[in-house]
Amino acid sequence: MKIELNSVYNPEVPENKWYEVWEKNGFFTSSPDAQKKPFSIVIPPPNVTGALHMGHALNNTLQDVLIRWRKMRGDNTVWVPGTDHGGIATQNVVERLLAKEKKTRHDLGREKFLEYMWNWRREAGDQILRQLRKLGCGCDWTRTRFTMDDQHSRAVTAAFVELYQRHMLYRGTRLVNWCCRCDTALADIEVEHVERDGRLWHIRYPFRPDQPLPEGSSNCVVVATTRPETMLGDTAVAVHPDDPRYKDVIGKILILPLMNREIPIVADPAVDPTFGTGAVKVTPSHDQADFEIAQRHRLPHEMVIGFNARMTDRAGRYAGQSLAECRRNVVNDLTELGLMEKEDPYRHSVAVCYRCDSIIEPLESTQWFLKTTGGLAGRAAQSTRNGRVRIFPESWEKPYLQWLDHNRDWCVSRQIWWGHKIPVWYCLNCSQFTEEQLQLLAKDPGFKGETAKMILRNSSGEPIVRVQEPIVCPHCGREEIIRDPDVLDTWFSSALWPFSVFGWTGPRQRTPPPPEGTVIESKDLAPQDYYYPTSVLVTGHEILYLWVARMVMMGEELASEVPFRHVFVHGIVRDKQGKKMSKSLGNVIDPLDVIKKYGADALRFSLATSAVPGRDMQLSDENFLAARNFANKIWNASRFVLMNLEDYTPADIPLATRDLADRWIRRRCAETVGAVDELLGQYDISAAARRLYAFFWNEFCDWYIEMAKIRLQDRAHPGRRAAQQTLVETLDGVLRALHPIMPFITEELWQSFRQTTGQPVGDTVSLMTASFTGSPSAEETGDEVPRSMGFLMDLITSVRTIRSEMNVPIAKTVDMVVRFGAVNGMAESAKTLLKSHEIVIQRLAKVASIRSDETTVRPAQSASAVVGPLEIFIPVGGLIDFEKERKRIEKEIGLLETDVGRVTQRLENREFLEKAPSAEVEKTRERLLDVQSKLKRLKGHLAVLV
């Protein structure tokens, strides 16, 4: 074969070539096959909010590594791709786009807006899938799904109705987290808390004057608050029942300033007497804790803040004001009245929306909730506790369980437009609307306005929950039915993803899985039984609760089985400063830019290397550069091998006729592949990648190839065929092991090899479908081979060090004089090695001649070293720098002396001898002898150094 490979690796060529070949040959597709073990992954569907970011690149690289690895291991692998409609996140993106045209979604109206959304999602969705291909992801594209396609929509509706019928979904009036900007309720977990500088205002609430007050008490109660504007909605003041300061005023009536409303003082154990003044204003409609106090004391609710973030009519003269305006006015008014006692700076946490960072208002509202407490969350936790869902690394198990254990019911209804409409209808007749409400509804037939929505949301009638749109009310038979305008939380929909993608569109009876190890006979298994539960879910820890926990709950409840056996939790990609990458911070690295600059394999390799279990990672150009260099190294090493295969024919060369180096590298290769296999099984992809890097570079390239050159450069060399064969085997083995991480370059090179070595090449022969563990296999045992190789490497390094220290020019060869120590086994084998590897030493250490005997006298003007049982002398003539040589030897002596000291001390320790494992003691003894002998000889060298 003509060698056309350039000396600089150009990733574009294989990247543009192979993906198409793989896809065209159907290597990514999968169908149930009872003869083969399934290995299935469903993609965490990226939101169609825009392009893929580095976090996606990481997530999908890791999945692809696992998929490709398991495929090469012979499993029937499937990786289901798709995208998520992304609810609020996506709607926000599109709304921002509209804002640039100075439009809001209300200008378009619901229908037009949704049309706009669908157009957006087509573009963004396609882009994401294209990017996954660029990355090299081996997804089964025939199964591509979207969380708002017909099938998934059917699943969502079916799930809603089913859960409603099982009384797990209910409508309730609660304090919910309301984002005034996104105009919707949010689940608790969608709220973030940020520390902000604020103030703590102390306000005087006067007693109603007609009451008898205890001796010496003041005429008011002071309450502390960070939100003075909410006082307009106060319906009580609460104190701790045992607080001596207030014991006697419990039950008394206060006059709420500005509103002149009478409110009682109630005693509630939830009040912390040590905070502030020990008296708390109670605003049931706008504070969770107050809501609960109000429930216990049957206090009235005053909703003074509206869903539009303005004060409601209940706020008296403050009605219509924005929250900030109202706060200013309330503070001013109270100050004027002399009711503001003081105002302290105060740092506290503020609730903000996870999608837009706006402040969250706790508002009273009627919403749909999934009852997760008790049953659902409990069972999900149980399945991890009993090992049916294992989490890797284990350190995530505790926080995961903790979250499930402290779970609260999940608010699943959203008031945005982009999403699955909830399958709920109301009968105007049965809903007991007031005349006034009906009129308002009539004014807004599409129920697009806030008022109409509120009326519907708060209607008291029994909702009609159906898969199919009802034509008449099932209760009264009348046709005046209207659909609830709410949509579902996007996470409700994605919680169904793992079984929806395999065809689930409603619950069904499921036969229990056969016992482990049973051979399944049936040929036409339903995909959901074959691939489900999936093998592993690969995800970042930021959506462990938001998504993973919910999938487990839904899987168990609706699909009768957990959605995955393993959860592989990886870290989050951060920038060089350790900050999370985000568009607003402007610190994002675009994966496509990296691919363009360094190649997809380099990107994948650096992501894989950085994916240390349980740790977030910082990425920068340096990582990509190092990986790019590695790809180049692979390229050039392979080029070298290819260049030496012109006269190669595959040969079965028995071990006995192979060189020490051949046997060594074959063994190391097998060990490396074995280790990589095991590490991948533990989801330690980082360690696997590092292991491959070290083997390829430091062992295969730095030593083996260099040694093999000797036999290759002489066409007539008797060892040439063995060297060629070993090179081919090793390269083949390591390319296979590298393929899951670096698919493009390995395929390209592997194909070249197949061609050069005369093995079948064609579209259907691909490294993708080759076996992970190829040759060489580990037939070497014992420590003879590695020990001999170690000795040779030490020897060569020692000579090189001397040459370098003495500034011997590279072109100049040196002579080597060797003296053997005591005649023993080690000296004998060293002698043999020296003889058999004379040429190797000569070539790698640039040595002209080797003279050796037992009684050699040190040549004049020579530098020296001790290697195992040998003393070596390198006469360097005028180049000798005695000072430098002395320092070098002294340094080594120093190191050896501390070593001798440490080891001696250990061996003099009785307890060590008694308690340490005997192998350890033996090892230490040997080491002492080694080190002592080396030390003695080096000291001798120093003494005669002239």
Add this chain to the structure above:
RNA sequence: GGGCGGUUAGCUCAGCGGCAGAGCAUUGCCCUUACAAGGCAGGGGUCAGAGGUUCGAAUCCUCUACCGCCCACCA
């Protein structure tokens, strides 16, 4: 207020009971026909601090300090 993780070479990080490692940076020599995106050889560390467990601790335990995440209804 709880929980988790981090602190190892100048930088970024592996290692997590038995001779302190890698990449980048750095010093010297080399364009040695696979690779200068490279080769060879160096220099550089009280493994945050203090206790403890152990024959033996960077590694296990406790505490402290600083950094970072996550959870929680402290007005």
